[in-house]
Amino acid sequence: MPWSDPNQSNNPWGNRPNQQQPDLDEVVKRLQEKFSKIFGGGNSGSGGSGIGKGAIIGGLVAMLLLWFASGLYVVAADEEAVVLRFGQHIATKGPGLNWHLPYPVETVEKVPVTRVQRLEIGFRTVSDGQNRKIPQEALMLTRDENIVEISFTVQYKIKSASNYLFHIAHQTTTVRDAAESAIREVIGRTMIDDVLTTKKAEVEVEVETLIQSILDGYESGILVTTVKLQDVQPPDRVIKEFKDVASAREDRERAKNEAQAYANDVIPKARGEAKKTVLDAEAYExxxxxxxxxxxxxxxxxxxxxxxxxxxxxxxxxLDTMQEVLSKTDKVIVDKSVAERVLPYLPLDRMAGKVEVK
Known part of the structure; x- marks a missing residue:
């Protein structure tokens, strides 16, 4: 072949087949010279080799300092930092500037412990400010076997950062599932009339207590602060009938209130008259x-x-008796000795209506 011809110089490796390979020491020496030029230059020989070694050590020290500096981190005022060493929790740091052994020895997870987080159940707030219903979350059965549609919000915050990170997975989903379970249990033992009218506040308190109990059982590190019912109504297909029922209920309540007002007006008067009668009887007695x-x-x-x-x-x-009797009559008694000399007089004007003519 042409490549094996010793008289020709077209070998693709640029040397002849029987050319001697370079010495390993020579290769190392050339590399040291190149490193010397990169990290500040220098003369070839033994002096250049010393400078190259120092530059390498300096570079390693700088990299080590940068590695240690990467362990600095800042914790915000509303956060706590959980420090993990090879995945194991070793400390919890508060707000401010802190330091940990850099990755991969230690890592830091920051958790917003004072921020109140809001979770919507039964609906979602879309970009234009409108609410979009989620029927699979909102529809539930009451104690009297009626279907009601409930949308509510749960507000919570983190009370233990380590429990929040390590005792539960998918924290938001866990809170949502606990809230759905609690609201369905409470509504399942409540009548629909009570849910729609008078017992909304009681339902909120019971649901909040039950959610907190479930999360505490998981040791989740979550504190439920508020449960607020946003909308409670029958399903759309029967809402007209329920409105009629609600209107009738309002009429009933209005009639009851009017009757109560009348009773409040009449009863005090009757009690006053009864008291007056009793007092009059006691006075007469x-x-x-x-x-x-x-x-x-x-x-x-x-x-x-x-x-x-x-x-x-x-x-x-x-005499006393006669005086009492005769003082009430119109008769005049005249002594017999003077009766003959007195002209009888009949006062007809004062006897009008008392004289009967026959």
Whole structure:
């Protein structure tokens, strides 16, 4: 072949087949010279080799310093930093500038522990500010076997960063599942009329308590702060009938309120009149007793006087009686000795209506 012809120089490796290979020491020496030129230059020979070694050591020291500097990190005011050494939790750091052994020895997970996070269940807020319903989350069954559509929000924050990171996976999904389970349990033992009208606040409190109990059982490190019912209504297909029922319920409540108002007006008056009647009866009782007591006392005094002077007492009683009786009549008694000299007079003007003509 032409490549094997020693007289020709077209060998693709640029040398002849029997040319001697370069010495290994020579190769190392050339590399040292190149490193010397890269890290500041220098003369060839032993001096150049020393400078090359120093430059390599300096470069390694600089890289080591940069590696250590990469362990600096800042924790925000609303965060806590969980420090992991080969994946194991070793410390929790507060806000400020901190340092850890750089990767891959230690890593840091930052968690917003004071930030209140909001979770929507049964609906989602879209970009234009409207709410989009999620039927698979919102529809649930009440105690009286009616279907109700409920949308609500859960607000929570992290109370233990380490538990939040290591005791539960997919934290948002866990909170959502716990909230759905709690609301379905509470609604399942509540009547639909109560859910739609008077017991919304009680439902919120019960759901919040139950969610917190579930999350505490997981040791999730999550604190539920608020549960707020956004919308509670029947499904769209039966909402008209429920509105009719609600209207009838309002009419019933209005009638009850009007009856209660009438009762509040009449009952106090009746109680006042009853009290007045009782007081009048007590006053009459006291009056009759006092009068009877006085008459009895007077009779006893007359009896005592009668025993002392019967004739005088009898005549005085007769005169008193006649005076009392005759004082109420229109009769005039005239002594017989003067009766013949008195002209009889009949006052017809004062007897109008009293005289009967036959």
């Amino acid at each position: 006291k009056e009759v007793i006092d009068r009877a007591t006085g008459e009895a006392t007077g009779f006893e005094s007359v009896l005592a006087a009668y025993r002392l002077a019967p004739d005088v007492t009898r005549k005085r009683l007769y």
